[in-house]
Amino acid sequence: NAGVTQTPKFQVLKTGQSMTLQCAQDMNHEYMSWYRQDPGMGLRLIHYSVGAGITDQGEVPNGYNVSRSTTEDFPLRLLSAAPSQTSVYFCASRQPAGGGEQYFGPGTRLTVT
């Protein structure tokens, strides 16, 4: 199993540009999440999904959209990039009965200038 994969690894955007961060998992996990981590800080939940077709907002959803058309994929869209969205983005997945045991991807480092 590849686990949780994320692309791209690095991205530089100009203010106002849009882009999609890709996340895929091959463990057939129902639950998937997106987090952002600012330098020296903990992770903050952006959006999450409990299954295909179902998404909900986390702590910091503004400026981001998600969709879940398949169990495997959970893309994160930045609608109009802002410097405040400069961060490392992590995607994670888990099973419903897994408690807190999540599997994280390697992250996407995004810089918005």
Next chain:
Amino acid sequence: LAKTTQPISMDSYEGQEVNITCSHNNIATNDYITWYQQFPSQGPRFIIQGYKTKVTNEVASLFIPADRKSSTLSLPRVSLSDTAVYYCLVAMNNNAGNMLTFGGGTRLMVKP
């Protein structure tokens, strides 16, 4: 959501046992206690999870007292490669909301 409190940082030396305590005073009946490890430029990695008493795996032990208002992650005989940030979380076993909240974590520095 149960909020967790843990020390910002800890120092240790190679070969020592390290105990990191996390406080979670308003933990709910259905909450599990979970610990993650994160190295720089990597995603967090699950270490251990428990509900009560003691859990041990090949990496660490987790001690949870009867009132469950705190927990202690124990790393036996640490090495330099254990230098990382350690996060304590509480989460329901079947949390449909999937709202796992990471605090600031404990930055562990292991010295030679």
